[in-house]
Each structure stands twice: as structure tokens, then as C-alpha cells.
Amino acid sequence: MRDELLVIPAPEDFIFDECLAYLMRSADECMFRINDGTVTRALDVDGEPVVFGMSGHPDGIAVEFLEGFAPGGLEGCDKVSGFVRDWLDLDRDLRPFYELGESDPLLHDVVQKHRGLRVVGIPDLFETFVWAILGQQITVAFAYVLKKRFVETFGTAVEAGGRKYWIFPDAQKIAGTDPDALRELKITGRKSEYIIGIARMIADGELTKERLFELGNDKLIQKELTAIRGIGPWTANYVLMRCLRSPDAYPAADVGLHNALKHAAGLDRKPNLQEVEAFAAPWAGWRAYATFYLWRLLH
DNA sequence: GTCCAGGACTCGC
DNA sequence: GCGAGTCATGGA
Structure with a gap:
């Protein structure tokens, strides 16, 4: 197994445990x-399924493949490495x-406390x-x-090391x-329609990360996304932040953000x-x- | 029972 | 363009 260890270098200011703490926030994560x-x-x-x-790791992140589920060849390793990056x-x-x-009063404490945390992404657009x-x-x-029900109903499982992934x-x-079929999982009728609509656009190839990146800036991407049924400003900015990796996307309507700001600013009500x-x-x-760090105040 | 959760759509004006 | 009603479930 040792020969299947891969070390991905990370910047000096990266702290894996801060990301880990975020990833650990739900026992229902599937x-x-x-x-x-x-x-x-x-x-x-x-x-091919890789696990x-x-x-x-002192130099960044250690990646180890489970027996029988290593990628075939260097190219596969590069893809896993790219995924983690x-x-x-x-x-x-x-x-x-x-x-x-350092200078912002609202961010100061939370940034100091969670320094090393990065916006944990969701690389897959769908x-x-x-x-x-x-x-x-x-x-x-x-x-x-709901996500767990959705994944366990429609996803595919891989058995590795005696466990399901x-x-x-x-x-x-x-x-x-x-x-x-989605409604049965207690996903609302509207959300079921939204999800299937998005699935069709992605399946048809009309909605891809590449196409969105080609639009060039957050404002144009947000405009494109909010034209899709079910995608309002909050969701568009959420997608920009978690998948398209805009460091500046701002889900201003986010209730969690409001609660975090209330706390950070010492308000007696939500802003x-x-x-x-x-x-x-x-x-x-x-x-x-800023949003991602502020969210850490909620846990 | 009421209110609130990581909102968005629809309708009436 | 803006406010109110609706969607739907689950926990406090």
C-alpha cells in the first residue's frame, strides 16, 4: 500500500484540520x-471507480488509495490530485x-480562530x-x-475495504x-422539478462548468444562472462559491450568514x-x- | 400550536 | 418593480 501513497503539496498557511472540522459537521453526510x-x-x-x-501531511495532504481502487496510471493519479486541489x-x-x-472588525476573530481553513468546494456541478x-x-x-436519500436511491455504491462508498x-x-420518485423522498414537488430541469440541462450539455467560466465574471454567471427555474440569487451565489470557486460570491440572503453576522456584530436581531x-x-x-469563515461561527 | 430553517415562484397591483 | 401568499418538512 505504501507505494500507492500520494502527497499533494499545500501552501504554508493551509491547515488540513480546519477543513476536516468543516467536513465533519454532519453525521448524515453520505x-x-x-x-x-x-x-x-x-x-x-x-x-472507473477510485476510492x-x-x-x-507535513507537506500538505496525503492521499492513499484503497486496495483494488487505485486509478489506472499516472493520468488517473493526476485527476485525483486535481480533484483534491x-x-x-x-x-x-x-x-x-x-x-x-487583520483589519476587519467583523472578520478578525473568526479568521484568527480558523486560519488555515479554505472554502471547501463541491467540484461536481450537478x-x-x-x-x-x-x-x-x-x-x-x-x-x-434528503441528500442521503437521493444519493442512496439514485447513486451507485462501491464496496471497498468492507464499506460502501x-x-x-x-x-x-x-x-x-x-x-x-423524488417527491417520495420528501423532496418538495417544486424542488423535484427544479432538480430534474437542471439535470436535463446538464445532460444535454447546455449547462457545464466550462460554459459558465467562459462568461468571464460573477455578474454574468449569476445572470445566466438565475434565468434557470429554481435558481435565485442565493443559489446562484452558492454555486459560484462552492463549485465555480469565486472567492467573492456572496449569498446575501443566507439565513446562516445572517445569524453569523448577528453574532459577530453583537446585534440583538438579525441584520x-x-x-x-x-x-x-x-x-x-x-x-x-468571509461567508465561509463566518459560517464556522454557527457550529 | 407557532415559528423558523443555507429561498424561489407566482400573482396582484 | 414590490409585497404577500404558497410551497412542504421537521425540530424547537
Whole structure:
């Protein structure tokens, strides 16, 4: 097994345990398993299931493949490595954000406390949309339950090391699914329609990460996304933040953000939308990072 | 019973 | 363009 160890270098200011703490926030998370500091998950690499565990390492992140589920060849290793880099946003220089954290009164404490944390992403576009839509207007805890039902109903499981690892259902499969099948999982009728609509767009190839990146900036991407049924400003910014990796996306309507701001600013009520925007003005360029760090106040 | 959760759509004006 | 009603479930 030792020869299947892969070390992914990370910047000096990266702290794996901060990301781990975020990843551990729900016992109902179904896309990976965390045990003793190692996050283990399955990944589809060119149609082949790969299963790997990642953990902290003095030089960054150690990736170890489970027996029988290593990628075939160097190219496969590169894809896993690229996935992890994307997942934990390893290629971003956070020094400007940390400078901001030094001077900003609202961010100061939380940035100091969780320094080393990166915006944990969701590299797969379809998975991000499903997760965001499921999360609209309900508690995160219930969203995890719905995602678990969704994945265990429509996804595929890989058996490795005596355990099951799930691969998120692809858009093609959901595109041809009846809304009633989602409704049975207690996903609302509307959300079921939204999810199937998005699945069709992705399956048809009209909605891809590449196409969205080609639009060039957050504003145009948000406009494109909010034209899709079921995607409002909150969801568009959520997708920008978690999948398209905009460091500046700002889900201003986010209730969790409001509660975090209330706490950080010492208010006796939640801020209104104007205040939420005003708080974020000094964070221009880093509003997604600010949001992600502020969310850590909720746990 | 009421209110609130990581919102968005629809309708009436 | 803006406010109110609706969607639906589960926990406090």
C-alpha cells in the first residue's frame, strides 16, 4: 500500500484540520466517511471507480488509495490530485484575505480562530445544484437527510475495504426520472422539478462548468444562472462559491450568514438585507471566503 | 400550536 | 418593480 501513497503539496498557511472540522459537521453526510482524521470517498475517474482516503501531511495532504481502487496510471493519479486541489481550494493565495482579516472588525476573530481553513468546494456541478436546491429554506440537518436519500436511491455504491462508498448520481440518470420518485423522498414537488430541469440541462450539455467560466465574471454567471427555474440569487451565489470557486460570491440572503453576522456584530436581531450588504462592502473580492469563515461561527 | 430553517415562484397591483 | 401568499418538512 505504501507505494500507492500520494502527497499533494499545500501552501504554508493551509491547515488540513480546519477543513476536516468543516467536513465533519454532519453525521448524515453520505458522500464521504471520516475516521481518525482521514476522509475517505469514491470518485469516478473516466468511468472507473477510485476510492481514496485523504489526511493531513507535513507537506500538505496525503492521499492513499484503497486496495483494488487505485486509478489506472499516472493520468488517473493526476485527476485525483486535481480533484483534491479543487475540493480544498489549494491553488489560491489567501494572503490578501488574511490581511483583510487583520483589519476587519467583523472578520478578525473568526479568521484568527480558523486560519488555515479554505472554502471547501463541491467540484461536481450537478451535485452542487442538487445540494443547493435541497438546502433552500430548510435546515441544513434536514438537507443532509434528503441528500442521503437521493444519493442512496439514485447513486451507485462501491464496496471497498468492507464499506460502501457512494458516487453521486449523474445528471443523465436524473434527467429521465419522474418527479414523483423524488417527491417520495420528501423532496418538495417544486424542488423535484427544479432538480430534474437542471439535470436535463446538464445532460444535454447546455449547462457545464466550462460554459459558465467562459462568461468571464460573477455578474454574468449569476445572470445566466438565475434565468434557470429554481435558481435565485442565493443559489446562484452558492454555486459560484462552492463549485465555480469565486472567492467573492456572496449569498446575501443566507439565513446562516445572517445569524453569523448577528453574532459577530453583537446585534440583538438579525441584520436586514441592507446591513448584510453594508457589512460586506469592505470584503470586496473575498466575500465568499468571509461567508465561509463566518459560517464556522454557527457550529 | 407557532415559528423558523443555507429561498424561489407566482400573482396582484 | 414590490409585497404577500404558497410551497412542504421537521425540530424547537
